[in-house]
Amino acid sequence: MKLRNTILYCLIACSLFTGCRSREEMAFSMDPVKNIEALWQIIDTKYCYVEEKGINWQAIHDEYITKAALLKKNNQVALFDLCASMLDSLRDGHVNLYSAFDLSYNTAWYDTFPANYDAKLQALYLHDYRIAGSLYYCAIDSGHIGYLYYSSFSNSFGAANLAWVFKAFADCKGLIIDVRNNGGGSIENAYLLAAPFFTENQTIGYWQHKTGTGHTDFSTLEPMTLDASLSLYKWDKPVVVLCNRRSYSATNLFVSMMRYADHSTIVGGISGGGGGMPMSYELPCGWMVRFSSVRMYDKTKRDIEAGIAPDILVTMQSNDKDDIIEKAIKVIHNKNQ
Amino acid sequence: MKKLRFIVFLFLSLPTLLTAQEGVEYDNILKLKVGTGYQLDTYLSPMGYSGWQYGIGNEWWQPFRQDSKLGKEGKLAHWAHVGRVEVVGYHRYINRAYSNLLTGVQLAAGWGAFYEWRWFDDRLRVFVGPYLDVSFCVRELARNVNKIVSFDVATDAMAMGGISWSFYGKKTSYRLNYLIRTNLVGFDYLPEYWESYYEIWKGVPGQARCSGHWNHNTVKHELTMDMQFPHSSWRLGAEHEFVNYGTDNLHFVRNQFSILLACRWKYRIHANARL
Numbered sequence: 001m002k003l004r005n006t007i008l009y010c011l012i013a014c015s016l017f018t019g020c021r022s023r024e025e026m027a028f029s030m031d032p033v034k035n036i037e038a039l040w041q042i043i044d045t046k047y048c049y050v051e052e053k054g055i056n057w058q059a060i061h062d063e064y065i066t067k068a069a070l071l072k073k074n075n076q077v078a079l080f081d082l083c084a085s086m087l088d089s090l091r092d093g094h095v096n097l098y099s100a101f102d103l104s105y106n107t108a109w110y111d112t113f114p115a116n117y118d119a120k121l122q123a124l125y126l127h128d129y130r131i132a133g134s135l136y137y138c139a140i141d142s143g144h145i146g147y148l149y150y151s152s153f154s155n156s157f158g159a160a161n162l163a164w165v166f167k168a169f170a171d172c173k174g175l176i177i178d179v180r181n182n183g184g185g186s187i188e189n190a191y192l193l194a195a196p197f198f199t200e201n202q203t204i205g206y207w208q209h210k211t212g213t214g215h216t217d218f219s220t221l222e223p224m225t226l227d228a229s230l231s232l233y234k235w236d237k238p239v240v241v242l243c244n245r246r247s248y249s250a251t252n253l254f255v256s257m258m259r260y261a262d263h264s265t266i267v268g269g270i271s272g273g274g275g276g277m278p279m280s281y282e283l284p285c286g287w288m289v290r291f292s293s294v295r296m297y298d299k300t301k302r303d304i305e306a307g308i309a310p311d312i313l314v315t316m317q318s319n320d321k322d323d324i325i326e327k328a329i330k331v332i333h334n335k336n337q
Numbered sequence: 338m339k340k341l342r343f344i345v346f347l348f349l350s351l352p353t354l355l356t357a358q359e360g361v362e363y364d365n366i367l368k369l370k371v372g373t374g375y376q377l378d379t380y381l382s383p384m385g386y387s388g389w390q391y392g393i394g395n396e397w398w399q400p401f402r403q404d405s406k407l408g409k410e411g412k413l414a415h416w417a418h419v420g421r422v423e424v425v426g427y428h429r430y431i432n433r434a435y436s437n438l439l440t441g442v443q444l445a446a447g448w449g450a451f452y453e454w455r456w457f458d459d460r461l462r463v464f465v466g467p468y469l470d471v472s473f474c475v476r477e478l479a480r481n482v483n484k485i486v487s488f489d490v491a492t493d494a495m496a497m498g499g500i501s502w503s504f505y506g507k508k509t510s511y512r513l514n515y516l517i518r519t520n521l522v523g524f525d526y527l528p529e530y531w532e533s534y535y536e537i538w539k540g541v542p543g544q545a546r547c548s549g550h551w552n553h554n555t556v557k558h559e560l561t562m563d564m565q566f567p568h569s570s571w572r573l574g575a576e577h578e579f580v581n582y583g584t585d586n587l588h589f590v591r592n593q594f595s596i597l598l599a600c601r602w603k604y605r606i607h608a609n610a611r612l
Contacts, residue, residue: 025590027433028434195585209531211531220532278483279481279533280482282437286432287438288480290482292532293483294531294533
């Protein structure tokens with residue numbers, strides 16, 4: 001009898017052990033107040049621009065908790081809209097809310113700026129092109145200038161692709177790299193595309209991690225070093241980078257780096273910013289929130305979240321030609337004189 | 338196919354390669370296991386994930402010195418050692434909101450020595466000893482942004498204890514075993530909570546620290562039954578592993594229960610054997 005009881009107690013103890021859940025786990029919940037509270041906490045402790053943007057995050061908490069308390073439970077669409085509205089106050093293109101039925105995004109960072117890009121006008125220049133990896137390229141201006149269009153830093157390419165592009169442009173007087181409407185992607189691709197324009201390794205910026213839960217808890221600035229050996233081919237002729245407001249995130253970083261390349265000029269509109277490297281986390285209802293988490297700075301330690309001003313500001317106005325490409329062509333010709 | 342055969346051969350002969358001594362008998366156990374588990378990794382997500390895991394492992398037991406005097410007389414104590422390697426895959430662990438999946442792989446290896454007492458004609462055996470465990474676990478949440486992968490490395494000096502009782506059927510002999518291991522002190526390596534996954538692999542330093550019961554709890558135990566048939570020997574059992582550790586900002590929990598099936602065999606490395 002004693003043995004039987006002992007075995008029974010052992011089995012009960014084992015089942016308790018395997019069934020236990022961590023106290024640290026965030027429990028699943030569709031409750032609007034719990035989800036708004038969790039979302040507010042994530043941004044409060046992990047978002048890197050609360051202080052920088054002068055947002056009264058506590059006031060936002062009070063406002064949205066009150067609104068959440070009025071929501072009906074299990075009205076997921078209403079809860080999503082409320083969460084998205086709260087996130088909109090950050091005015092950040094890197095902030096998104098992902099659910100099974102919708103994706104929230106903010107457009108305030110480019111809405112009021114000129115588009116400075118028209119695919120139909122671009123097609124007047126970008127025709128009979130080749131595609132190396134995800135790089136579209138062709139010679140323009142009667143073959144005197146190389147034109148390279150890269151639509152997204154999420155699309156991969158390799159050093160060999162770049163080598164083919166430069167081989168094709170070997171006789172050109174200069175190169176135009178068009179990253180307008182490029183919404184960003186991998187930082188690694190930004191390094192790779194910038195490498196041919198640097199002859200030696202150099203610090204091209206800094207980043208700063210959020211190391212604690214306070215709005216100003218940051219690490220010291222850590223250098224971001226460009227490895228020039230990523231590309232064996234070096235371009236030593238004029239290069240013009242075209243950008244507009246929707247050149248965002250990794251593209252913004254690329255533009256920031258290219259300002260320090262030899263023979264480079266930035267032409268177009270101010271870039272979109274997105275200097276905060278995004279990360280993500282989950283809410284109690286299982287939705288995912290993406291937010292800026294790591295601050296990035298340029299070589300002079302200036303925050304690049306607000307965007308990079310071009311060397312030559314051009315706003316597109318013509319209906320029959322791309323004013324920004326035309327300006328880039330002139331810049332290259334002037335530099336060759 | 339030849340490669341696969343070679344890998345299988347290597348795997349089966351691993352204990353021999355590692356512990357070859359002349360005239361010594363080895364007890365080798367090759368096991369497959371399947372079970373359910375729970376994982377919390379707050380680097381990746383604040384939510385817990387649960388699902389199925391599958392594993393394969395091999396362990397070997399061997400006296401330090403084959404002593405003919407021990408034999409059936411029992412009552413004598415002796416030192417022996419045990420080694421094990423194991424791979425466990427997590428497949429489609431899902432969170433409680435059913436909105437995201439976690440996958441991962443865990444590699445573990447260990448070696449321990451124990452002191453064994455025998456009573457009742459060797460039927461009852463009790464053993465205790467130290468055990469050194471090294472584990473590496475990598476997990477992936479593919480939906481995440483810049484925090485896709487997390488990993489941890491832990492080295493633990495553990496205390497190991499066990500008891501086994503042998504009894505006989507008509508044509509079969511049985512042995513019921515219970516084994517428990519728990520950590521004492523060790524060394525952890527975890528990512529920093531603010532690190533992006535690709536910084537981890539770029540060499541941005543994580544958190545390396547000494548671990549013990551104050552910040553790291555590991556309990557592994559298994560209850561198994563060995564069945565000795567005329568031409569083969571098999572092991573059936575259940576295994577439970579509970580690992581719980583954290584820092585100020587991160588918290589990891591692994592709680593797994595598995596059913597295991599293993600084949601056992603004994604073999605002897607003879608004098609003058611060449612490996």
